[in-house]
Amino acid sequence: MSLIHFEDVTVGDTHRFGRYEVTREEIIEYARQFDPQPFHLDEEAARRSMFGGLVASGWHTGAMLIRMVCDHAIPGSATTGALGFDDLKWLKPVRPGDILSVETVVREKTESRSRPDIGVVKIESRVHDQRGETKMTLFSLVLYRRRAASPPA
């Protein structure tokens, strides 16, 4: 199968993929290791918080997103990592029992000024739940290899 290179990407391209079941156990395990705030860690404390119940760390939601991207989007693409991202919003809490999926839309393409072999693609990612509510959005700056720069066969 031919990989999707920078030249193959078109602004407006939209993809939907992934299925991530959020569990109480994984929320607490992640929080213990990285984000031990009471509303991520402890059911009783979470009930008394502004969230009214246990919610996943926002960084954990980001980790779930990159897992779905690794499983479904990266395998067919000639990507070589990302520069960073912009305008991440945690719109709704992620709770045990939520089933997440991803929608991506290509928003911009820019050739690299310093590296002729790559281009930067700005991709909007939206994480939805099973009810279609949007939990998190962000814009990633993803590096794609260019076909034009590949050595001739």
Add this chain to the structure above:
Amino acid sequence: MSLIHFEDVTVGDTHRFGRYEVTREEIIEYARQFDPQPFHLDEEAARRSMFGGLVASGWHTGAMLIRMVCDHAIPGSATTGALGFDDLKWLKPVRPGDILSVETVVREKTESRSRPDIGVVKIESRVHDQRGETKMTLFSLVLYRRRAASPPA
């Protein structure tokens, strides 16, 4: 100890804190669970990649940041989570043996239009290594409770 509320925060406030030792084992463990790209997972594949060796997932670096924030910054502050963040840049790869720390600078303060009990503080976070190189930067939008909104004693 009195918690730092919205009114106590001043634009320009700077704090340095944290010490996070990055290990090969933790890089691979995180990558297996959330970001199984070869350069995060496998020493040999990583050597052949653009990174020239094993590097942490960028989302893992974010997790290390929030862990240092939880251990050192949140305990003294009347914060209630974050709305999201802007302009995250992964500037240098994070590798096994790196020892990370954090520098935060308050950049903006905004009263919430919808909620009189909170304010939004824009905080620049910079993750440095033991040589003073900056690995990652981002701007978080953090919610602080307001003293003014607390019920009179």
